Amino acid sequence: MEHVEPIDFIIDDMLSPGLSMLAADPKTGKSWFSLLMCLCVSQGKKFLGYKTHKCNVLYLALEDSDNRMKSRIKRIFEGDKLPDTFNYCIEINDLSSGFIEQMELVCQSMNDLRLIVVDTLQCIRGQYNNKDGGAYGYDYKEMNKLKSFAKKHNLAILLIHHTSKMDNPNDLFFSISGTRGLTGALDLMMVIKKENVSDKQVKLYIRGRDVGNDAFVIEMQDCRWAKVGTLEEMQERDTLRQYQNNPIVREVNKALEESGQWRGRMTELIKFAERNSKSILLCIYPLSIDFVDNR
Secondary structure, eight states: OOOOOOOOOSBTTTBOSEEEEEEEOTTSSHHHHHHHHHHHHHHTOOBTTBOBOOOEEEEEETTSOHHHHHHHHHHHOOSSSOOTTEEEESOOOOTTTTHHHHHHHHHHHSTTEEEEEEEOGGGGOOOOOGGGTHHHHHHHHHHHHHHHHHHHHTOEEEEEEEBOSOOOTTOGGGGBSSOHHHHHTOSEEEEEEOSSTTOSEEEEEEEETTTEEEEEEEEEETTEEEEEEEHHHHHHHHHHHHHHTOHHHHHHHHHHHHHSSOOSOHHHHHHHHHHTTEEEEEETTTTEEEEEEOO
16 A cells, blocks of 8 residues: 655644634634644644644735834743744735745745735736636646745745625635635635624634544634634534523422422413413423424
8 A cells, every 4th residue: 555644734624734714704813822822732732623833934914004013922922032933024015016026035935834824815816918827827826936935935825805795605715805716726714703792712724635524613712713613512502502592491300309390280371371472392201391482
């Protein structure tokens, strides 16, 4: 049997060398997410519960000022002095004006550079040329430049990007802004989805060649994203919470706590349920009571 080399993960089961993208709506916390990732990887600390492999990282904060970067790092970083393995830059040329050449010089001067985050992709887009074959050709050509560079140096490039206003109910990854030429060259896609603007918790969806499909819930805690649980776990918790908050369930539980048994006729329980627009499903042995909303 032919020997297969193990995947050289930077973040176990999440991020490996290649071209990746994180997309979300504006003001969702993409920059906080990617900055925390860089700080964790640069120290070899876990990120969202996943093991990281310490290495040099470069965070291109192309929409931020130096003061804003220092402020954000201070709010996230736990320590007195930043590790030498963490590097950031707030200015760089675009893809049509020497971006790749600048990155080549960085790789020559920085040993063990394995992660580059570009925040955001739009800041390094080159000038559109009709000779590229339209929007698709333009997107695909630029992505291939970045992918070839990542492959050449065996590093991960994570592009921070936006989602479009039009959601695709069949495939959330189609909400990534741009043509299929933009996503077709990617080795990994991540999408952060917030259901409501006021929600503290968001859903993170992952699809990649090395990691397959994954999805879980994350929450911002003191400027640091934290994993709350898988989608299945959160759905089970929500179902349990709804059941426990049901007024009839609360009344029955109260009666059981006071006497250890239900004291009342079934007709009384049925009338109570009807007053609250509920129906009762009763299963005997083992005894269980469930309530259906009639509204």
